Amino acid sequence: MSPPLLANGNIIDVKQASASATGRVASVYSEVQTSRIEHELPLPSVLRSSFKIVDGPASSAAGNPDGIAKLFPNLFGQPSAMLVPSESNTLRSDQKLKIGVVLSGGQAPGGHNVISGIFDYLQERAKGSTLYGFKGGPAGIMKCKYVELSTDYIYPYRNQGGFDMICSGRDKIETPEQFKQAEETALKLGLDGLVVIGGDDSNTNACLLAENFRVKNLKTRVIGCPKTIDGDLKCKEVPTSFGFDTACKIYAEMIGNVMVDARSTGKYYHFVRLMGRAASHITLECALQTHPNITIIGEEVAAKKLTLKNVTDYIVDVICKRSELGFNYGVILIPEGLIDFIPEVQQLIAELNEILAHDTVDEGGLWKKKLANQSLQLFEFLPQAIQEQLMLERDPHGNVQVAKIETEKMLIQMAETELEKRKQEGAYKGQFRGQSHFFGYEGRCGLPTNFDSSYCYALGFAAGALLQGGKTGLISSVGNLAAPVEEWTVGGTALTSLMDVERRHGKFKPVIKKAMVELEGAPFEKFASMREEWALKNCYISPGPIQFHGPVSNAVNHTLLLELGVQA
């Protein structure tokens, strides 16, 4: 098969790799993809020569240490580990390891580099080792569906987006039967270790698995890796989750383009909803990168107990003020999870679920009398299309599908109605035209930035080193991220130290608490100090497309730098 010609006539010079399970063939790569495959990844200096693993002090839990101690009798209290340079390598490099790796949950740019990192670590430091990729997420562990990863197999995925090397899945290993299946796989393959690449839930699961293997006296150790574009898995030792940097930059590129369009056209308000589940980190980071006129942060809405009417009024107030300044255009960012943060909406939805489950809904609207007063008012305040969505779109359990509500369109309609009212009162003289956008799937599988590429590669190396060092129940931790890659620190943090106990469905469950936007945190405070200026003046910044070469290619996102105290 001869290599195809590309746009500028160059022939792709990529080592021909065998097609993977999902059909990725390097010979049909774009030039940028090809150049990324060839991109050499820097490593923290500690990983480039001999090191030893040093344990820190005993750890506790994020909350409820007694509860966590009960749930993890073997692992609770174990110290975190740090890789430090040493005269000679203290890890046994003659031991051939059998390691499994699994991708869990939604895609995040950089996942392939974690796997490359584990693989390269084993190649360099534990020659003859085997790396198994479990296919389709945790279900692959339970069903023992895997592929043995080789140099050729991994090659086309280096520095590439997506999770398609082994694919991911949302299954969980939860029931005793499922734990048994995981044990059987571990035994069958003779696994020395397992790396679980996932978000908060998946890392909790990884720790339960580590505990269970320990209880059952299996040799299989488990290391987690922090993955999620949503940015809600982080703590002091794990400063950020991978994928957040890339996803935010992709969304910010689009937002910047839309801003320049808004300013050029002068007649549209763009309402941009951004992925990120419950947390508003992505929205906040995009705001810091682009300076929109209005940004709604879900955590603030919740803390201030704002109603939908409050949010609408805030938006409409800014639109009116801007109109007086001659600006009948703007850009507004809205987090995906906004609806979840508004208490009155939650209340309405709960009541609707109840009514729709047990009563008949008459066309005349008599059913509405069953709503509490506040809920009825809110329902009547909602645009008709949203009312219908609430009544019709149900999940298999009959519940309203909140995630399907197009909040950006809802807010446009509510702003329209309110502005019409103000126009009649003489308080608004402008023209309002809304355009809606939702940026989500476009950012989860982009080519990882240089930061995410290097960060993930280091996370993978760390996981390999921790497993070789006999560690279990840790999450791969790479720190000092504001410094050049050479100076990054590498280690592992006790997963139990990140946990608290929550009561779910009547049972006590360990959880790694989602890191929400902190209203006293540096990123929010910086945003809050500038948003009034952004609202009325046009301070738009267009970040442009992610660059992989040149001086601008290594910039790190604002959230991380602000949280590290490196940026003011």
Place this chain on the structure above:
Amino acid sequence: MSPPLLANGNIIDVKQASASATGRVASVYSEVQTSRIEHELPLPSVLRSSFKIVDGPASSAAGNPDGIAKLFPNLFGQPSAMLVPSESNTLRSDQKLKIGVVLSGGQAPGGHNVISGIFDYLQERAKGSTLYGFKGGPAGIMKCKYVELSTDYIYPYRNQGGFDMICSGRDKIETPEQFKQAEETALKLGLDGLVVIGGDDSNTNACLLAENFRVKNLKTRVIGCPKTIDGDLKCKEVPTSFGFDTACKIYAEMIGNVMVDARSTGKYYHFVRLMGRAASHITLECALQTHPNITIIGEEVAAKKLTLKNVTDYIVDVICKRSELGFNYGVILIPEGLIDFIPEVQQLIAELNEILAHDTVDEGGLWKKKLANQSLQLFEFLPQAIQEQLMLERDPHGNVQVAKIETEKMLIQMAETELEKRKQEGAYKGQFRGQSHFFGYEGRCGLPTNFDSSYCYALGFAAGALLQGGKTGLISSVGNLAAPVEEWTVGGTALTSLMDVERRHGKFKPVIKKAMVELEGAPFEKFASMREEWALKNCYISPGPIQFHGPVSNAVNHTLLLELGVQA
């Protein structure tokens, strides 16, 4: 005012430029924006030393030359012009010129560089000249609203996206009164020339203005420039319109990301609608860049007189075949103008307009009896949400707003219905979940690619040279675009030679015919030869973000290279 700190701690080192009319201040630029300002633009070699303007043979018209001759008695038949190197510059460089420039219609990346090109040309070759930027499009000419462009004023817009330096507008100079206003402005400012940057309509208008100024014996000459992301203004002498390259690459980046997501997740069909008005050039180019499973080209639908049912069946057939291969995911590209290409839809809409204008619509649906049989069938075939959109969303003239129909959502619903039917017949066993996207505003104002940056700069230089050479009624023409910039050819093409006559509202009007996708053209033929493979195999290509540095930064789009015969 001290320059702000950026993400990676670098201080922006951009010459402080005064805030423009629309508030763009270079001090709040992103690093990529800043690096683009500093990007040095190459020029075709003919523009770098002495040249003379050489006339070609007399020209005719694209169609109906007698009609065009009558409409343009002064300009019809004039030769095209070519800049060729000469011993000494034959143009009078001691003459100070007063030139106006206007942006007309929708944004396209590169517009600012055309203006920069005109400005720099005048600075270099006609020192002491003045460049006026008419504000807000052709209305700025009629109302004599302008700004005198200076080095400082232009500086922050170099290589930047958007049209916000002087903004654009969609007004037309059409009536005798409006022509009179344009004359008054030309006289008041003592304009030697006017550059109209716009699409097919705006360039037709530019030619009418040129003819009118000539009739009235004004010294003001008019030169057009080919602008539109839609790619439908092109011919032999004008190989492409600017903005198409950048917009397609931005959309293709997003499509590529969505493809990797689809392959990683394995459970969604992404229906992506792409901007581009009536023509499907953008959709075709994005298909060539990314290799989606299904691409609908409007011109093919029209040529084959396909019905909406045919289109749905084609999509569903591929989905079923893929399902048998184990792929329950995919990516489908749909041109914005699809609806306009389906004859039966046009017929239905015409009938609906008639009925809604003259009859009452009863809830029972008796009104439907007024629809012709075929239209009734189609109406009943449409998803309910689309039926409602057709009945409710009307423009101020009471007509259905075709552009507002979310074709991607409509096709998802129709595919769902058809797949459900086939499932019951036992012909389909997969799971179908559609995700809709519309990429439009995200691409119109991106940072122009190196190609668009250089192309626009050359177009601006060409316009300056043609005006200095006393030319009028030409469109700036830069050719040999597959070669390095140094080898590009520069000249002007008689606008009348691109024209035909059309009967509009009972009057004969000159028009530059929109260049639609040609089914015998190289881009479509290449696509057609590969689409069957793309449908069933997964040949996805992820072009990644536009790069401004390195070997991949100068690639040109496929459509142009295929049309030039440079790519096979």
